[in-house]
Amino acid sequence: MTVVQSQSSTTNKVLGHPLNAWYVAAWDHEVTRKPMSRRIANRPVALYRTEDGKAVALADACWHRLAPLSMGKTIGKDGIQCPYHGIVYNSAGRCVSMPAQETINPSATVPSFPVVERYRYVWVWLGDPTMADPDLVPDMHQMTSPEWAGDGETIHADCNYQLVLDNLMDLTHEEFVHSSSIGQEELSESDFVVSHDGNTVTVTRWMLNIDAPPFWLKNMRDKFPGFEGKVDRWQIIRFEAPSTIRIDVGVAKAGTGAPEGDRSQGVNGYVMNTITPETDRSCHYFWAFMRNYRLESQLITTQLRNGVHGVFGEDEAMLKAQQEAIDANPDYEFYNLNIDGGGMWVRRLIERMLVAEGRLATSA
Amino acid sequence: MAATNIEVWQRATVAEVRNVAQGIQRIELEPEQPKRAEPGSHIDVNVVIEGNVQKRSYSVVESSEDGRRLVISVMKAPQSRGGSLYMHTLQAGDTLEITQPLQNFPLRVGAERYILLAGGVGITAIVNMARVLKSLRADYTLVYVGRSRTAMAYLAELQELHGENLVVHVDDEGTALKVDELIASAGLDTELYMCGPIRLMDAVRRAWTERELDLPNLRYETFGNSGWYDPEEFIVKVPRLGIEAKVGQGRSMLEALEDAGADMMFDCRKGECGLCEVRILELDGAIDHRDVFYSERQQHAAEKMCCCVSRGITSKTGAKADASPDGPAVITIDVS
Numbered sequence: 133m134t135v136v137q138s139q140s141s142t143t144n145k146v147l148g149h150p151l152n153a154w155y156v157a158a159w160d161h162e163v164t165r166k167p168m169s170r171r172i173a174n175r176p177v178a179l180y181r182t183e184d185g186k187a188v189a190l191a192d193a194c195w196h197r198l199a200p201l202s203m204g205k206t207i208g209k210d211g212i213q214c215p216y217h218g219i220v221y222n223s224a225g226r227c228v229s230m231p232a233q234e235t236i237n238p239s240a241t242v243p244s245f246p247v248v249e250r251y252r253y254v255w256v257w258l259g260d261p262t263m264a265d266p267d268l269v270p271d272m273h274q275m276t277s278p279e280w281a282g283d284g285e286t287i288h289a290d291c292n293y294q295l296v297l298d299n300l301m302d303l304t305h306e307e308f309v310h311s312s313s314i315g316q317e318e319l320s321e322s323d324f325v326v327s328h329d330g331n332t333v334t335v336t337r338w339m340l341n342i343d344a345p346p347f348w349l350k351n352m353r354d355k356f357p358g359f360e361g362k363v364d365r366w367q368i369i370r371f372e373a374p375s376t377i378r379i380d381v382g383v384a385k386a387g388t389g390a391p392e393g394d395r396s397q398g399v400n401g402y403v404m405n406t407i408t409p410e411t412d413r414s415c416h417y418f419w420a421f422m423r424n425y426r427l428e429s430q431l432i433t434t435q436l437r438n439g440v441h442g443v444f445g446e447d448e449a450m451l452k453a454q455q456e457a458i459d460a461n462p463d464y465e466f467y468n469l470n471i472d473g474g475g476m477w478v479r480r481l482i483e484r485m486l487v488a489e490g491r492l493a494t495s496a
Numbered sequence: 497m498a499a500t501n502i503e504v505w506q507r508a509t510v511a512e513v514r515n516v517a518q519g520i521q522r523i524e525l526e527p528e529q530p531k532r533a534e535p536g537s538h539i540d541v542n543v544v545i546e547g548n549v550q551k552r553s554y555s556v557v558e559s560s561e562d563g564r565r566l567v568i569s570v571m572k573a574p575q576s577r578g579g580s581l582y583m584h585t586l587q588a589g590d591t592l593e594i595t596q597p598l599q600n601f602p603l604r605v606g607a608e609r610y611i612l613l614a615g616g617v618g619i620t621a622i623v624n625m626a627r628v629l630k631s632l633r634a635d636y637t638l639v640y641v642g643r644s645r646t647a648m649a650y651l652a653e654l655q656e657l658h659g660e661n662l663v664v665h666v667d668d669e670g671t672a673l674k675v676d677e678l679i680a681s682a683g684l685d686t687e688l689y690m691c692g693p694i695r696l697m698d699a700v701r702r703a704w705t706e707r708e709l710d711l712p713n714l715r716y717e718t719f720g721n722s723g724w725y726d727p728e729e730f731i732v733k734v735p736r737l738g739i740e741a742k743v744g745q746g747r748s749m750l751e752a753l754e755d756a757g758a759d760m761m762f763d764c765r766k767g768e769c770g771l772c773e774v775r776i777l778e779l780d781g782a783i784d785h786r787d788v789f790y791s792e793r794q795q796h797a798a799e800k801m802c803c804c805v806s807r808g809i810t811s812k813t814g815a816k817a818d819a820s821p822d823g824p825a826v827i828t829i830d831v832s
Binding site: 222224225226227228233234235236237238239241243244246260261262264490 | 532534562600601602604605606628631632711712715716717718764768769770788789790791793794
């Protein structure tokens, strides 16, 4: 693994990714009996389900001549057959059948990565398997809680995963990138508070007694038909290392006590984001929008998914352009603003993970 | 696991040498390009035998977190090919060429139950696995088999660390391992990892197959350096190439054929891949098959052999009593 020179300013333009972490490989429904391939943390991974429905993640390269197993087919109870010479592996990555010989070479294995299925996702651990504790899967419980409803999609983002984390940790950009939906000038006018611990970073922003932007006005009217008037709006961004961000968002009728904890006169959503590095310059960005009102309405689920799809499409274009500009200007550095406080703590936590893995030199 | 088997050669300095059992030397190395050794991994080492550089593989017994300190242990085997004799000459401060850790014997995390089986110096491949399973609080039994306690490396340390999870069988104490009983204790969810003499591993494989346990759950590593019989000198002939060569006790048939000018195909040099296969035309004596490439049926048929590890012996039946005093076995072969 390449050792990247750390900068004391915590502004590596292309940040490496920790390997001792759970990353989402796929939505649960994407993984089927028909093998699929996905590059995760620079490693091609073959994903499939056993006859019993258990998700399996194997290195997507046959031990023999490295042909992609994902082009093969599932076979037997839990096996997968290489499409080239027919070598069969079980779900542990061990060869169970070899062509034209009566024995099996004891070295014939492909790496099998620990898998946990949770919160509608299939998570994989590409690092040291002895550290793959399922309790370390980031909290995304709104995805499966009966008190929340919603759905999401995957964006294939053409940028280093850290740029997505930067994007989500500072929502000031909404005012400029998302002016037609959730942007408003109070975003850059209001104060925010950053806090952190060893594994999480939280950025909290309240905007009191403001007009609801179009997206939120629609949501308020879904719950409170015909709603008019000012709202108190909140964004509580919570990062969990290395790449999961949940954003507690919502608006409530102004002055009804939302900042003090009474959100009954408002609507609340959770923007669920978890980013899986694909290569150093691309990532799989899994998102969903969950809400805790009108749970029965599939119409609202679809409207919200489509709405957020449009908003995130604006981010996607910006992130791609930003990565291209970074690559086109290798001699220019990043500079940091006060609004980057959350993103900078995220970078520092990730860099500590990389140092612990021996993959980032500590700055003197 | 993310095994990689790209050989990265580097220099290493011997930090310490210490005797840990009769004829077994513990050698602590400080590599120039450290990489942590996962359980089951080994390093390849360039050894010098009669002025020639040859490659040998040794399991990594211990590795520090950052891989700056690697420990191997080597048993002096006077009848082997000479690598162990070289390793036993090493002193603190010496340097040698080694690879970064390589992995052909990965430990899978998450099995219901584990049996780790080590025979003699085979413990070197198992120590690190046992340590990891203990730290993961896995359900495991470590079975350690040896001739006598004085020849069993790390016994005291293992007893201290593994307590009741360690079961020791010692031949000269009359507590030899009963393979069938051990395998009877294995269930469908048990994974067995073993490293030891080929007699032991063959017996385990047979018992495992007879119990119809899942073969992929039986994991083993062989460096192709042990047989059913002590190595004897024998003759190999390749009529088509006009070759007749003597294979000394400390040489392999493959090496002898290369020395004699045959252009040989091979890969693993440890009896796994089958690329060095030669066809047996005529046999005066018997074959000590030391490979894991052929099935028992194929080995019994003696039509082919893996010349990288397997050898000729004089006894036509394989029984020691039938060894011929008249002299070496002769294997007449053809090569690809």
